[in-house]
Amino acid sequence: MKRTMTIAGSDSGGGAGIQADLKTFSAMGTFGTSVITAITAQNTLGVTDVYGLPAKIVESQIDAVMSDIGTDAAKTGMLFSAEIIEAVANKVKKWEIENLVVDPVMVAKSGDRLLKEDAIEAMRRKLIPLALVITPNIPEAEVLTDVSIKSEEDRRIAARVLHSMGARYVIVKGGHLEGDPVDLLFDGQRFHEFRGERIHTNNTHGTGCTFSSAIAAQIARGRSVYEAISIAKRYVSEAIRQAPHIGAGHGPLQHFPKWEADLD
């Protein structure tokens, strides 16, 4: 069985973070392991408290997983501080993790901060150069590149800047744009659009976590980055469409046991 590791924060509400990642890994037919970076007190209405863990315990969790179980791909989500980003980057190098999907999580849908302001430079310099794939949404791409994205051309410029920082594949997601969500991939040479149909709902908590975890799991299973993104997009769409209406705010997605089996 292929192995996938998430390095991310815990969401007590179960919709995003580590919890969404592990549900997605399982649905994709991979064995998921987890490295917790921060604990959030969170529900569908928002985040009421955040506790960042010491970088040392993040390092020892990675060592514990990698020295015994190993991984075929990894993803990062909420990394909270510059210290944790540096610790993760060092361990990614030490364990030679090449299939790394970086979801540069900064702010929750509720508007609450999940990454300290002074950690953005560490994200740019230490982690992005190690990424096989980086999956920013529009606001994250703007912060990382200092490009204000007002048009499709701006989005392409931002994708090029992120690629120049060292990520091999850049996908700037379109969930925050008006109309049907189109995600834009740049591989260093060509652009490719992944088109979806907008589902009008409040149940979109954890879409980014689910998308990046599904990409990591499909890469672990040997699919190309293009195939992995295409499958991840279908999965997220269906997970939003069949969301269970839980909580009074942005509700979580529905995850599907044996989704992978349905693909073959």
Ligand SMILES: Nc1ncnc2c1ncn2[C@@H]1O[C@H](COP(=O)(O)OP(=O)(O)O)[C@@H](O)[C@H]1O
């Ligand atoms: N309402 C929606 N209907 C269909 N797909 C969506 C919707 N919202 C987001 N997506 C898709 O979910 C994935 C995550 O995108 P996005 O919501 O932009 O990320 P994030 O959660 O990081 O803000 C993307 O593939 C995006 O196109």
Ligand SMILES: Cc1ncc(COP(=O)(O)OP(=O)(O)O)c(N)n1
């Ligand atoms: C612990 C934790 N990690 C990440 C997020 C953000 O997740 P995302 O998938 O981008 O979903 P939304 O917050 O945009 O719904 C989070 N909220 N908590």
